Amino acid sequence: xxxxxxxxxxxxxxxxxxxxxxxxxxxxxxxxxxxxxxxxxxxxxxxxxxxxxxxxxxxxxxxxxxxxxxxxxxxxxxxxxxxxxxxxxxxxxxxxxxxxxxxxxxxxxxxxxxxxxxxxxxxxxxxxxxxxxxxxxxxxxxxxxxxxxxxxxxxxxxxxxxxxxxxxxxxxxxxxxxxxxxxxxxxxxxxxxxxxxxxxxxxxxxxxxxxxxxxxxxxxxxxxxxxxxxxxxxxxxxxxxxxxxxxxxxxxxxxxxxxxxxxxxxxxxxxxxxxxxxxxxxxxxxxxxxxxxxxxxxxxxxxxxxxxxxxxxxxxxxxxxxxxxxxxxxxxxxxxxxxxxxxxxxxxxxxxxxxxxxxxxxxxxxxxxxxxxxxxxxxxxxxxxxxxxxxxxxxxxxxxxxxxxxxxxxxxxxxxxxxxxxxxxxxxxxxxxxxxxx
Ligand code: GLU
Numbered sequence: 436x437x438x439x440x441x442x443x444x445x446x447x448x449x450x451x452x453x454x455x456x457x458x459x460x461x462x463x464x465x466x467x468x469x470x471x472x473x474x475x476x477x478x479x480x481x482x483x484x485x486x487x488x489x490x491x492x493x494x495x496x497x498x499x500x501x502x503x504x505x506x507x508x509x510x511x512x513x514x515x516x517x518x519x520x521x522x523x524x525x526x527x528x529x530x531x532x533x534x535x536x537x538x539x540x541x542x543x544x545x546x547x548x549x550x551x552x553x554x555x556x557x558x559x560x561x562x563x564x565x566x567x568x569x570x571x572x573x574x575x576x577x578x579x580x581x582x583x584x585x586x587x588x589x590x591x592x593x594x595x596x597x598x599x600x601x602x603x604x605x606x607x608x609x610x611x612x613x614x615x616x617x618x619x620x621x622x623x624x625x626x627x628x629x630x631x632x633x634x635x636x637x638x639x640x641x642x643x644x645x646x647x648x649x650x651x652x653x654x655x656x657x658x659x660x661x662x663x664x665x666x667x668x669x670x671x672x673x674x675x676x677x678x679x680x681x682x683x684x685x686x687x688x689x690x691x692x693x694x695x696x697x698x699x700x701x702x703x704x705x706x707x708x709x710x711x712x713x714x715x716x717x718x719x720x721x722x723x724x725x726x727x728x729x730x731x732x733x734x735x736x737x738x739x740x741x742x743x744x745x746x747x748x749x750x751x752x753x754x755x756x757x758x759x760x761x762x763x764x765x766x767x768x769x770x771x772x773x774x775x776x777x778x779x780x781x782x783x784x785x786x787x788x789x790x791x792x793x794x795x796x797x798x799x800x801x802x803x804x805x806x807x808x809x810x811x812x813x814x815x816x817x818x819x820x821x822x823x824x825x826x827x828x829x830x831x832x833x834x835x836x837x838x839x840x841x842x843x844x845x846x847x848x849x850x851x852x853x854x855x856x857x858x859x860x861x862x863x864x865x866x867x868x869x870x871x872x873x
Pocket of ligand 1: 442443601
């Protein structure tokens with residue numbers, strides 16, 4: 436049997452991360468099993484399902500690399516098929532007509548629940564069941580003649596030959612009804628896997644109010660598609676060991692439904708940002724450089740006298756400190772201008788401190804004597820000077836860093852000094868001595 440899964444979103448103009456995570460799991464499962472991953476656009480709400488909303492959906496899927504097999508099925512084109520099944524159910528006594536609310540607007544078609552307890556084995560949650568007394572008959576065609584979600588969803592899943600329905604656990608209650616529909620239609624039921632929701636820090640469903648919640652927002656914020664994909668895949672699934680940074684192929688290879696957790700998964704923005712840094716560092720250096728340069732150009736920070744060689748060295752040095760391409764502008768401006776700012780606290784703590792400038796002056800002269808300005812040479816000189824004076828090396832290291840970059844933290848100091856180069860390092864140290872001795 437070929438596995439067939441589907442993603443069946445109702446386009447609203449936004450693609451919530453919870454929904455797209457369902458798509459990711461369907462995609463991973465289908466790819467892992469060598470099956471098919473299909474797309475069904477549940478666009479029966481014509482007011483919300485505008486062309487633009489559908490475009491947003493397709494674009495989000497493409498950006499994340501969620502390629503689907505076969506042509507997408509647009510549910511709005513399937514109304515006649517849905518109604519034909521309703522007729523059949525009526526004729527076989529599985530449904531009846533009722534003038535709902537006595538409006539006189541015509542009869543709705545109501546599905547007759549079989550009057551028995553319903554149960555199924557969920558691939559993630561285990562055995563689930565619901566007592567007959569808790570399930571009521573439900574409308575499948577409204578009195579205005581339009582099919583209801585339950586009917587359309589099941590009829591289309593049968594039509595598409597779906598073998599595994601993987602969706603959010605807000606649909607568990609619907610599944611009992613859907614099972615009754617499958618039985619009445621005489622179709623084989625697919626397997627069901629209900630995904631726990633994504634929650635906020637308070638354990639409530641994660642929503643817009645908690646921060647970015649839509650795929651487009653993460654894209655705008657500068658996240659890489661591979662990082663968002665990897666992060667969302669791990670939000671509720673684990674490959675069974677401690678590995679977290681995974682390529683798409685690795686995830687395909689390792690993905691199974693029995694490793695999907697049944698409890699809710701909490702959204703963690705800091706973790707997602709970390710993940711972005713990890714995937715950023717996996718990109719080829721040249722590609723990172725091109726994208727960083729674009730950011731600088733956009734912000735008017737690029738200058739034509741920045742050599743390509745220097746730029747690549749900076750990007751390489753920054754490594755996974757560049758979590759977003761925009762970090763090159765926000766965090767690393769000091770590599771490209773002499774006009775950088777000093778962080779106030781860092782300057783107070785490291786430069787306006789008894790003896791700090793004196794040490795820096797001495798160090799500056801030692802640096803000036805160096806013929807080759809290499810990280811190892813610089814380190815040797817600094818440690819030598821500290822030792823001679825019986826200082827902790829930190830007495831020199833911290834002030835130099837703040838003088839040269841304006842910042843308390845950053846990449847390895849000696850490598851950073853080497854990249855910035857002798858002339859500029861010396862002049863920056865001079866400048867700091869003048870400025871902070873006032
Ligand atoms: N359109 C429904 C939704 O977005 C489909 C649910 C399903 O996957 O069956 O929630």
